[in-house]
Each structure stands twice: as structure tokens, then as C-alpha cells.
Amino acid sequence: MDAMLQQMIDREAIRACLARLARGEDRRSAELIRQCWWPDARFDYGVHSGDVAAYLAWVVPGAREIRDTQHMLGQTHMELSGETATAETHVFSHHRIDTAEGARDTCVGGRYLDRFEMRADSAGTREWRIAERIMMYDWSQDWGRAADWSQGIMGYPFSGAHFAGTAISDFSEHWFSTVTGEHA
Known part of the structure; x- marks a missing residue:
């Protein structure tokens, strides 16, 4: 029973990390994003790859043309193995993009392939964070001209x-x- 309880705790900690990262990305918060990655972590999004510093420079403050984003996370399949875990998380991301013709809404569907590691942070607290991420793209869609919802819906x-x-x-x-x- 103790091993099962620990797996449940570990799985929830990994899900919380994924949600915190999506929240940080949507708000372009370097503080929230940094809490989710180990300092030596790597990422590959196909269109951009590198270390955590490169990720932060890419996402924070983000492209001027991308006015808003919203990442919605779906199911996560996890496999735990001691102090490492692999996870596949479905993601749907909306992006409002300013163009010369006006704002457009686009969306991408895909999966994050993450390798998590349980380590001690700089304060000595043990926690799960991402050590490596690969983004898999399943589809994308340009929804066209964005509606102006600033005054209501x-x-x-x-x-x-x-x-x-x-x-x-x-x-x-x-x-x-x-x-x-x-x-x-």
C-alpha cells in the first residue's frame, strides 16, 4: 500500500508541474516556468530547441505578434521508474496572432513527451521537474480572423x-x- 500511495503522490506532483508550466507559458512568467525545468534540461519543439535559457528567451516575453495563448492539457500517460518518469501529455494550444490584416486565431494539437526526474532543488527540497521535452505535432488549424471580445461576448x-x-x-x-x- 505504501508503494501505491507514493506512486499516486508522484503522479499528482508531475501533473501539478505540467499545469504550472502551462500556466506560466500563458502568462509568460519566467518564475513559474523556471520552477518546472531542471537547470540542465533540454527541449526540442521542432521549430526551436535548446536549453532552459533558450526556452525562456523564446517564451518570455514571447513573440510580439502572439498577443494571447492558452494551453489546455488533456490526459497524461505516465510510467514511473524510481526517480525518473516518462510522460505523454496531450495539449491543445490557442494563439491569437496580430497580423497586418488584423488579429487571427490559430490552434495546435499535439503531445508533450517529457522525461521527469526527482531531484533536490537548490534549497534541498526533492521534487519532480522536467529534464527533457519533445513536442509532437498532431494537427494545426488557422481559425481565421479573431473576434474582438474586449467589450463583451x-x-x-x-x-x-x-x-x-x-x-x-x-x-x-x-x-x-x-x-x-x-x-x-
């Missing part, structure tokens, strides 16, 4: 400016700190 106006989320200065950051008394 489906004909209904927003009651406050904070309802139209953005990658930077997202209201959820403020919300978490006021509800929990901590910064998420």
Missing part, C-alpha cells in the same frame, strides 16, 4: 475590464492573492 457587454483575460496582467493573479492571501 455574444452581444452582452462585460461588467468590468478584467473579464477579458490577457497573457500579461491577468486578473487571476490578483484573484488568487486576495482569495488565498498568497500569490499563486
Whole structure:
């Protein structure tokens, strides 16, 4: 029973790391992203690859033309082996891109292939983080011209400016700190 409980704890820690990374990417937060990668980790997205410094330079602050992103994670298949784990996580990512003709909405479907390692961080706390990531692309779609939702949706106006989320200065950051008394 102890081994099964430890596997459940490890799996949840890996899922939390994946969600924290997606949240950090959507907010272009170097702090959140850095918490998910070991300093010597490597990535290969097919269109860009390298170490963690290269990843941060690519994602934070991100391309000026990519105004907003949203990563939605699907199922994760994991295989644990001591202090290493492999994981395949389905991802659906939306990107709002500014072009000369106006904003466009695009999306990509694929899978992250991650190798996680359980190690001690600089403070000595043992945790799961990504040691290697490969992005597999299954499909992409250009949805065309983006709707302007800044003033409301489906004909209904927003009651406050904070309802139209953005990658930077997202209201959820403020919300978490006021509800929990901590910064998420």
C-alpha cells in the first residue's frame, strides 16, 4: 500500500508541474516556468530547441505578434521508474496572432513527451521537474480572423475590464492573492 500511495503522490506532483508550466507559458512568467525545468534540461519543439535559457528567451516575453495563448492539457500517460518518469501529455494550444490584416486565431494539437526526474532543488527540497521535452505535432488549424471580445461576448457587454483575460496582467493573479492571501 505504501508503494501505491507514493506512486499516486508522484503522479499528482508531475501533473501539478505540467499545469504550472502551462500556466506560466500563458502568462509568460519566467518564475513559474523556471520552477518546472531542471537547470540542465533540454527541449526540442521542432521549430526551436535548446536549453532552459533558450526556452525562456523564446517564451518570455514571447513573440510580439502572439498577443494571447492558452494551453489546455488533456490526459497524461505516465510510467514511473524510481526517480525518473516518462510522460505523454496531450495539449491543445490557442494563439491569437496580430497580423497586418488584423488579429487571427490559430490552434495546435499535439503531445508533450517529457522525461521527469526527482531531484533536490537548490534549497534541498526533492521534487519532480522536467529534464527533457519533445513536442509532437498532431494537427494545426488557422481559425481565421479573431473576434474582438474586449467589450463583451455574444452581444452582452462585460461588467468590468478584467473579464477579458490577457497573457500579461491577468486578473487571476490578483484573484488568487486576495482569495488565498498568497500569490499563486
